[in-house]
Amino acid sequence: MSTPDAVHGADGTAAPGAEAVAAAGADEVDLIVAAWRREAPQLDVEPLEVLSRVARLARHLDRLRRGAFSAHGLETWEFDVLAALRRAGSPHELSPGQLLVETLVTSGTMTNRVDRLATRGLAERRPDPDDRRGVRVRLTPAGAAVVDAAMADLVRAEHRMLDVLPREERRALATLLRRVSAPFEQGS
Template identity: 45%
Template sequence: MPDPSLVPTTDHVDFVVSQWRQHCPQHDVAAMQIVSRIFRYATLATRDAEQAFRAHGLQQGEFDLLATLYRGGPPHTLSPQQLIDALLLSSGAMTNRLDRLETAGLVTRSPNPEDRRGVRVALTEQGLARIQAAMGDYLPVLEQLISPLSDGDRQTLAALLRQLLAVHDQHSPGALRP
């Protein structure tokens, strides 16, 4: 954790909110302080994470798909619909993503033995090696992103974000665990 005396006490959102308060005092912009920080942080975090993905020839969406297959454990196989639900994608976007990953040799699609109309998507050995290597570079990026926070602050922030997401996740397909 960095020296607390070196961590800035204001950010870009403070500046933006002060402008809104000055020029639109009739509006309550309190929620903007939270949501704008989440949006801005997500943008900055995505930028940093994408560097780790690019080092392994992946885009964020491709990493997310491979990671979803990987984290489910062996045999690292899901249906396209399970992937769509988990990643909140349209079927067209999923097809495009699967096409790219299959062409790269990172996943395979094969008939679903339980449903002849469906297919199963599985990590290949190359896909497994790629996601494991990418995770090795991605996790330190995540650690760096939260390095200004103490362990207690990390737990508090995780709990607060969980509280917000739990309400919204219940209306998102695939967000809740079976």
């Protein structure tokens, strides 16, 4: 029998109301799902239980990353470009086209970004030895130092964020998220 603070969901099972969910130590998504089940019991809102948490976690992660980067005087886009150059391996340079692929921006945007990084002394343009008309963008020693420091801070912060899960659960979560995101990544 249903209590006054419970309703039946689309699957016929009792869905607790907000008061019962909050009393059980639930999170905001549990409250949202309970409200939708109460207000629109004909909808199967099960995807919200996963994807709303992913969306909220993405917002928290974005703030965490921006904090790690700003501590080193970097914007997120600056970190993205410098990190792509750093990951390229010695001599830590890429063509503008390769940077476009790595950072998913337009060529006009990339030109502006490289200009700004060069002005700050974090990257430099060099002639492409294989193409007289081409250029390569190279990470400077100052750029390497700042991106390495920002990355170290980011990884420490992300470890703290994931410390609530044992290593085995982190691996399982990574596997599940890879499966969900794979169809989107293949289209990139």
